Amino acid sequence: MAAQVRRKLIAGNWKMNKTIPEGLALVRELKGLVASLPGERVELAVAPPFLSLQAVAKELEGSFVKLAAQNCHWEASGAYTGEVSAPMLKDLGCAYVIVGHSERRQYFGETDETVNKRTRAVVGAGMTPIICVGETLAEREANRTLEVVERQVAGALKGFQAAEVAGFVLAYEPVWAIGTGRTATSAQAQEVHRAIREQLGRLYDRGTAERVLIQYGGSVKPDNAAELLGQPDVDGALVGGASLKAGDFAAIAKGGV
Numbered sequence: 001m002a003a004q005v006r007r008k009l010i011a012g013n014w015k016m017n018k019t020i021p022e023g024l025a026l027v028r029e030l031k032g033l034v035a036s037l038p039g040e041r042v043e044l045a046v047a048p049p050f051l052s053l054q055a056v057a058k059e060l061e062g063s064f065v066k067l068a069a070q071n072c073h074w075e076a077s078g079a080y081t082g083e084v085s086a087p088m089l090k091d092l093g094c095a096y097v098i099v100g101h102s103e104r105r106q107y108f109g110e111t112d113e114t115v116n117k118r119t120r121a122v123v124g125a126g127m128t129p130i131i132c133v134g135e136t137l138a139e140r141e142a143n144r145t146l147e148v149v150e151r152q153v154a155g156a157l158k159g160f161q162a163a164e165v166a167g168f169v170l171a172y173e174p175v176w177a178i179g180t181g182r183t184a185t186s187a188q189a190q191e192v193h194r195a196i197r198e199q200l201g202r203l204y205d206r207g208t209a210e211r212v213l214i215q216y217g218g219s220v221k222p223d224n225a226a227e228l229l230g231q232p233d234v235d236g237a238l239v240g241g242a243s244l245k246a247g248d249f250a251a252i253a254k255g256g257v
């Protein structure tokens, strides 16, 4: 059977950066730079801070660039001061929600169990989760990369059916490569992506495994994007720092064509 041709998804995680006017200026510039990209082959998304989502959604109307959120709570509503729910994000026009980013795991007590609950909420509200997994430097140096990543994948996907998982996005983001300027080599990325796809085949079936998009994240820049995105199991990039500059983000997206 011929391998399935998966689209590439390049998503920009702005983290806690950009005021609303700054964010609008960024997406205005970005729209112009990516207007001629083949949207059926490379999809783009931006994940601004919650406060900017509504304004950015309006600015993206008529563009093929999709809207993503950086997190959400697992309950639909209730007494959870300071939290934002999945139906609220859906209502604003979000297509994707990033779940389990390593900064949430590291600084905000995110666990495989809460990642699973948030994923359930995202899917229940009709959006696509971008589920982040990845090992720390200590775990890599102790040769525990695949064990850690496989535990995170299994934890996030617990209780989901193959038909649901087939539409999910996973993001392999080695923690030691995030915001450090230190990128995984394309061979290191491909090895883990392949292992995740094989795990999906064991957990579900080969067809499901071939449909899931697996992004790479960790210091992706214009000069390393094409090489990483050229790996057979690397289906896109989750981009932090470089997504804050329209020119860099557009250049990374072009590396995925």
Ligand code: PEP
Pocket (backbone or CB within 6 Å): 013, 173, 177, 178, 179, 180, 181, 217, 218, 219, 220, 238, 239, 240, 241, 242
């Ligand atoms: C990220 O935060 O998901 C990320 C990959 O950041 P950076 O590109 O800055 O390493």
